[in-house]
Amino acid sequence: MKAPIPYGRYQLLDRIAVGGMAEVFRAKTWGVEGFQRIVAVKRILPNLAEDEAFIAMFVDEAKILVQLQHPNIAQVFELGKVDKSYFIALEYVPGKDLRSLWDRCQSERRSMPIGQACFIVQKACEGLDFAHHKRDAQGRELGLVHRDMSPQNILVSYDGDIKLVDFGVAKAAGKVGKSQAGVLKGKFGYMSTEQVRGLPVDRRSDIFSLGIVLYELVTGRRLFLGESDFSTLERVRNVEVLPPVVLNPDVDEDLEAILLKTLARNPEDRYQNAIELHDELVAYMQRSDNSCGRKELALWMKKMFAAEIDEEARRMREYEHVAQHEEPSADAAAAPAQAAREATPSAPSAPIEVSATPTFAGQPTEPQPVAAVGRAWWLAGAGLAAAAAVAGWLLFAEGKAGELQVAVEPPQAHLVVDDMDQGPGSRKLEIRPGSHRVAVRAEGHHPEVQLVEIGSGERRLLQVRLRPMRGRIVVREPVGARVRLDGRLLPDPVPTSADVAVGVHAVVIERDGYVPKSEQVQVSVDHPAELAALLIPIEVQGEITSRPVGARLYLVVDEQRQYVGRTPVLVTFDARKSYRIVLEKPRCATVTQPVLFQGGRVAIDVQLRCE
DSSP states (O other): OOSOEEETTEEEEEEEEEOSSEEEEEEEEEOGGGOEEEEEEEEEOGGGTTOHHHHHHHHHHHHHHTTOOBTTBOOEEEEEEETTEEEEEEOOOOEEEHHHHHHHHHHTTOOOOHHHHHHHHHHHHHHHHHHHTOBOTTSOBOOOBOOOOOGGGEEEETTSOEEEOOOTTOBOTTOSSOOOTTOOOSOGGGOOHHHHTTOOOOHHHHHHHHHHHHHHHHHSSOSSOOSSHHHHHHHHHHTOOOOHHHHOTTOOHHHHHHHHHHTOSSGGGSOSSHHHHHHHHHHHHHHSSOOOOHHHHHHHHHHHTHHHHHHHHHHHHHHTTOOOOOOOOSTTOHHHHHHHHHHOTTSOSSOOOOOSSOEETTEEOOOOOOOOOOGGGGTTOSSHHHHHHHHTSOOOSSOSSEEEEEEEESTTOEEEETTEEEEESOEEEEEOSEEEEEEEEOTTBOOEEEEEEEOTTOEEEEEEEOOBOEEEEEEEESTTOEEEETTEEOSSOSSEEEEEESEEEEEEEEOTTEEOEEEEEEEOSSSOEEEEOOOEESEEEEEEEEESSOOEEEEEETTEEEEEEESSEEEEEETTSOEEEEEEOTTBOOEEEEOOOOSSEEEEEEEOOBO
16 A cells, blocks of 8 residues: 555555455554554455345354453454444454464474473463353353364464464354354364364364364474365364374373373363363473473564564554544545545445444444454465454355355366366365356266355355276186285185276285286276186296207306206296296307296297207
């Protein structure tokens, strides 16, 4: 932005991010006696300003979030309205999200100190426990579950403070707006197994997700990340956890026990609330050498992000010189509106009229101090996810455009939506509301076609695992032999058969005392692959003769030459090895030739060329 833009009682300083449903600005506000503060203002995009359902959702979420006043939760202070544009003001956390810390450690090939990782998660537990047990005005628990406890949603300030953000996918148990069927919320690699399986979730789901975060911090490795979204979901579903000590020998038995309990597949086997995990981590840090506190974390942040801290200070010095503006009247609104249109293409075309008193949930509110969300919230980019993270909730429940995310298996499968090829692999698509024909195709698999209904602003996850086309392998000979198909021993001896996916398969036929026979078999739908193998005994009797007789016979095995005798000679061969014979006789040409095993006996007769 070339210059600050007046917006109600704020000055918009620069735009941090823009997504499909909202845009976010760093802004400045003033109070009495020259008080001033840098804040973040997030406003709904003009094309959604008339969407009553979207606005209702926006306000409904704010009613919950504004109640979460805790040192370890980045607070939503205000919901306001300028003209027809709703906005929110959020707490400012100058620092980085936990994903940025993890990435920095990876880039510098160092791991985060174990005590520091435990301290961060310990503080996250304090904020999470507060949210889980928050009560309404009647003293009833809201039953709030975050449902997206991922590194991007845990902020670490440069001063060592820990803040939870983005309760956007959180839902209260008694809330009117329920999740729509088929909507899977949260980031795949940090979901709980019950989320992935479509089961009801409670606060123990957040504990599982927080366990994933701690595991990755202390090991430096992603826990459930697969080659595709589908693979990641399957790993979460099956809870495939490698013991952390395998990845980091500094993880002792006590910490490993905490991690594995947090990541238990059955919620009943986990910590039953966040404060239990918190207390375990505190006790562990006290009895181990892995102690850490806010001071130590702040020193580490200043060392790791010195350049970013200097840039933050420079920016704050610049903002000190931005002067306060007078809130425009209806007659004076045209000029700032023109500036807004120049700096922000998506700004309203109509002049901005300022509401003198912001409203919350439809009722006037007293002006209150506001703060802003730190830049770390925006590192994910300018897409919907980044903008939603700053707002404190995901704004996908009721919008104009919908989002369809398709996870396919096999990974090379092609996705076709409404007869338009979207390419191979899993895809995330912005899609208009209505019915859509989704087809998934892959060579050697049965195609699948589904009719998917997308509501306004709905976010849908569609998991499609194609069924392989089936063929048949039949092994008829030798009777009694064993068959390994793609490394798996078939239960029945030869003659036997197996239904298999269309394609190439490895078949090994085995029998005691015989050399195994390996085949690469192409299987199609129309014709079964039939095998009748001739196995060769391991010990093969051979007779070597020559004309004239009396030639000296040498066997060459593994480049080692060994004298056997004069022809004719009887020899026992090991059919698993490779042989050459050498025949020498005075006044005759030397003969060298390989030994070929084509049955249970070898007979070689050589005509020598002599003078």
